[in-house]
Amino acid sequence: MHRKPEQGxxxxxxxxxxxxxxxxxxxxxxxHNSIHIITPFDSGGSSATLRHAFGMPAxxxxxxxxxxxxxxxxxxxxxxCRLATYRFDHSGSPDQLRGFLEAMCLAxxxxxxxxxxxxxxxxxxxxxxxxxxxxxxxxxxxxSIGNLIITGSWLRHGRQLDPALREFTRxxxxxxxxxxxxxxxxHLAAALEDGSIVRCQHRITGNEAGSIASxxxxxxxxDDRQGGSAIHPTIDDATSDLIAGADLICYPPGSFYTSVLxxxxxxxxxxxxxxxxxxxxxxxxxxxxxEALGLGVFDAATRLVQTLEDGLQTHVHPSRLLDRxxxxxxxxxxxxxxxAEPFQRLGIGLIDIPLLSDDSAPLIDERxxxxxxxxxx
Numbered sequence: 001m002h003r004k005p006e007q008g009x010x011x012x013x014x015x016x017x018x019x020x021x022x023x024x025x026x027x028x029x030x031x032h033n034s035i036h037i038i039t040p041f042d043s044g045g046s047s048a049t050l051r052h053a054f055g056m057p058a059x060x061x062x063x064x065x066x067x068x069x070x071x072x073x074x075x076x077x078x079x080x081c082r083l084a085t086y087r088f089d090h091s092g093s094p095d096q097l098r099g100f101l102e103a104m105c106l107a108x109x110x111x112x113x114x115x116x117x118x119x120x121x122x123x124x125x126x127x128x129x130x131x132x133x134x135x136x137x138x139x140x141x142x143x144s145i146g147n148l149i150i151t152g153s154w155l156r157h158g159r160q161l162d163p164a165l166r167e168f169t170r171x172x173x174x175x176x177x178x179x180x181x182x183x184x185x186x187h188l189a190a191a192l193e194d195g196s197i198v199r200c201q202h203r204i205t206g207n208e209a210g211s212i213a214s215x216x217x218x219x220x221x222x223d224d225r226q227g228g229s230a231i232h233p234t235i236d237d238a239t240s241d242l243i244a245g246a247d248l249i250c251y252p253p254g255s256f257y258t259s260v261l262x263x264x265x266x267x268x269x270x271x272x273x274x275x276x277x278x279x280x281x282x283x284x285x286x287x288x289x290x291e292a293l294g295l296g297v298f299d300a301a302t303r304l305v306q307t308l309e310d311g312l313q314t315h316v317h318p319s320r321l322l323d324r325x326x327x328x329x330x331x332x333x334x335x336x337x338x339x340a341e342p343f344q345r346l347g348i349g350l351i352d353i354p355l356l357s358d359d360s361a362p363l364i365d366e367r368x369x370x371x372x373x374x375x376x377x
Contacts, residue, residue, distance in 0.1 A: 005032045005175065009377045012037065012246035014181070014263035017061025019254030019285070023366040024068035024176070030370060032175035035242050036065050039263055040161075040180035041188045041221070044202030046087070046144040050151055053135050055185045057161060059154075063146040066165070066174045074173025076116040081172055083111045083123060084146030097140035101131055104145070111145075119171050126152030126167075162238070177242065182233040182266045188258060189228075190219040199226060201258050204291065211290035219257045221265055234267040243272035247377050251304055251322070253285035253364060256292040261307055270311030274320045279376045281324045283369060286332050286355075287362055296336025298343065301325055305346070319347035326372050328355035333362060 003009075008031020013020065016039050027034055040057035042048070047058035063084065070081055088097050103109040105128045112123055127145075130152035149171075153164035161183050169178070188201045194214035198204050204219070206212060220230035235243075243249070251260050264270065273280060282304060284297045292300060301322060308321040329338050329352050340350040353372055357365040 003031075005030060008033050009247040009374070010035055010242075010245065011248045011250060011373060011377075012243060013250050013252050014260055015039075015065075015252050015254050016259030017042075017064035019259055020252050020366075021064065021068045023252070023364075023369055024065060026366045027370060028069055028071060028175040030374065034069070034176040035246060036069075036176060036178045037181050037239065037243070037263055038062050038065055038178060039201075039259060040182070040184075041186055041201050041258070041262065043187055043200035043225070046142060046147050048202070049139055049143065050147060051185065053138055054133075054151065054155075056151070056154065056159070057180055057183055057185065059147050059150045059161070060144065062161075062165060062178055062180060063144065063150055063168070065178050066168060066172060067146070069174040069176040069178070070172045071175050076119045076171075077173050079111070079115050080119045080123075083115070084144075084149065084168075084172060086111060086145045088140050088143045088145075090142045092141060094140070097143075101127065101140065101148075105131055122153075122167065122171055123149060126150075126156065128152070129156045179239055179242070181239065181263045181269070182235060184223070184233055186221050186223055186231070186233060187225050188219060188262060189222050190257065191217045193217050205255055205258050206290050212293075215293040215295070216257050216291060219262060219265075221262065232265070232267050235269055235272070240268050240272040243269065244275040246276055246278055248278050248373060249273060249276060249280045250373060251280075251282045253283055256285070256289055256295065256300055258291060261304065264304070264307050264311065267311065270308040270321070271313075273308060274312065274316050279324050280320075280322045281326060281373065281376060282322055283326050283364075283373070284334065286328075286334070286364060289335075292335065294335055297325065297327060297334050297338050299336070301343070301348065302346075317347060322348055324349050324351055324376060326351045326353065326355070326369075328353060328364075330354065331356040331361060332364075 010033045012035040014037050042058035047060040107113045126149045130148045157163040190198045192214040222228045305318045343350045355364045
């Protein structure tokens with residue numbers, strides 16, 4: 001039965017910021033109640049500069065997902081989204097870029113001055129809060145204005161990210177809830193099968209330093225950029241309630257370790273998932289994932305379940321944590337052949353449906369993926 005998007009289902013995704021951007025953009029046609037639990041551990045790009053200056057979570061992936069959920073019909077959407085996606089020139093001089101930032105704070109830049117009054121006021125307020133707190137040697141080259149706006153709001157709200165994200169949600173007219181899995185200045189480290197340790201997310205993903213050469217054996221959260229011992233931050237009650245109250249939980253496509261699996265490491269995630277009476281679905285990525293060298297769909301599903309089981313104090317049946325896997329074995333490319341029998345032994349159903357279209361191949365067609373997810377609600 002078709003429902004208005006305002007009354008749509010609470011589909012919850014554990015992911016990074018960019019992997020399901022197109023799916024998220026289409027999803028708002030079906031529901032304005034989707035929930036996106038995002039990893040705040042990124043250590044590269046504009047987020048890294050902000051994290052070094054303020055000791056804060058990474059906000060770039062959160063911004064990306066909110067922009068993907070922005071409603072094109074909402075008031076001020078085009079201008080506010082253009083501002084939030086704008087980046088300062090990488091070749092600008094410090095004085096020049098500070099001048100541009102000051103002009104934005106005063107609404108003397110056309111990108112800000114043309115905004116409707118509510119967005120303009122908040123954009124100026126948050127950019128001013130950021131500028132006033134910005135270290136003297138802060139490098140504005142390549143800075144994302146959306147990240148600066150969220151950071152300014154974070155500063156204004158007592159260094160709390162949740163109210164800053166709610167404010168940014170209203171500013172851009174995002175139709176959904178986006179939260180970090182945990183707040184804090186945390187990082188990632190991974191041990192590879194060859195015995196080496198890779199520190200910080202941008203090195204694990206290979207976005208700035210080249211792909212890792214050996215499969216990942218284990219990954220952990222740390223409060224030390226040098227890859228110290230594992231810590232286990234706890235999710236807050238609001239996040240726990242969102243997970244437990246979801247109409248569908250999806251482990252979606254994306255970098256397997258840094259976008260999906262690390263979201264499951266904080267204390268409380270496994271318990272909240274086990275509490276949820278809905279289907280829990282794995283929608284694996286297609287093609288090559290540099291983080292998941294040689295990892296087939298069944299092996300990946302097993303690692304998801306094992307990670308979640310490690311976070312529980314009492315044993316539950318694996319199907320309480322993952323009960324469906326959606327694949328397209330006709331057109332999809334996976335690291336290993338996909339067979340139903342191993343999943344059945346764990347009580348997990350394999351759903352083999354079309355996920356690729358002529359237009360989307362070799363990637364998932366977001367329309368077909370959404371149809372597959374909605375069929376389970």
